[in-house]
Amino acid sequence: MILTIILMIVSTLIGGFAALIIKKGTLKLEISFWETIKVFKNHWIVSGGILYLISAIIYLLVLRKEDLTFLYPFASLTYVWVCLFSARFLKEKITFIRWLAVFLIVLGIVLISLGR
Amino acid sequence: MDNKKEKRWIEIIKKKKAIVFILLSTIFTSFGQIFWKWGVNQTDYFWIISGFVFYFIAASLMVISFKFGELSVVYPIIGTSYIWVSFLSLIFLNESMNLLKWLGVFFILVGVSLVARK
Numbered sequence: 001m002i003l004t005i006i007l008m009i010v011s012t013l014i015g016g017f018a019a020l021i022i023k024k025g026t027l028k029l030e031i032s033f034w035e036t037i038k039v040f041k042n043h044w045i046v047s048g049g050i051l052y053l054i055s056a057i058i059y060l061l062v063l064r065k066e067d068l069t070f071l072y073p074f075a076s077l078t079y080v081w082v083c084l085f086s087a088r089f090l091k092e093k094i095t096f097i098r099w100l101a102v103f104l105i106v107l108g109i110v111l112i113s114l115g116r
Numbered sequence: 117m118d119n120k121k122e123k124r125w126i127e128i129i130k131k132k133k134a135i136v137f138i139l140l141s142t143i144f145t146s147f148g149q150i151f152w153k154w155g156v157n158q159t160d161y162f163w164i165i166s167g168f169v170f171y172f173i174a175a176s177l178m179v180i181s182f183k184f185g186e187l188s189v190v191y192p193i194i195g196t197s198y199i200w201v202s203f204l205s206l207i208f209l210n211e212s213m214n215l216l217k218w219l220g221v222f223f224i225l226v227g228v229s230l231v232a233r234k
Binding site for chain 2: 079106112
């Protein structure tokens, strides 16, 4: 179980980081047909896509051995990382409500692990 | 007066569109998870790839919903995916839930709903 948790932390960390750099890539994009094609030339978006794929593959490897109802909730850790990354790299403030949200997500994951 | 009413109506319609799109997205995500579990259980690449396809559709629907609505409206609905996946797992994967797991799902749902708020 410890290995599962470590792998899910790694997977969600990579996934959260992927979300961040994809966001960075879309900041300059406009929504139009030609811009959509350019998505594949955008280094940030392509890198983010690759990172996301890596995180998904790690998740799938763990999913072979674990129940979905146990594993899927770990995916919510991604929101925790995005929260922390945004504070660190995008200078977003973590309000009290965000800390509360992070606490509740972690609490939820702990409960689900206990219920396994 | 009419101008204000019209603007408010437009906002309401935008919100409803956002909710419809994110709801559809969440359904695709949830079924995608079931497909993935089917796929890795038997190393069946058809279901693994189907899961990715559904995930791609879900992501596209989510991007569209962000165009219409704020994160604080959209995220709570994304959070419900933990409920759908639990029920779908009971039905399609023969997994079991218990009070602790449901409590965990509930707290995660509330947490995800709050994480998008300012």
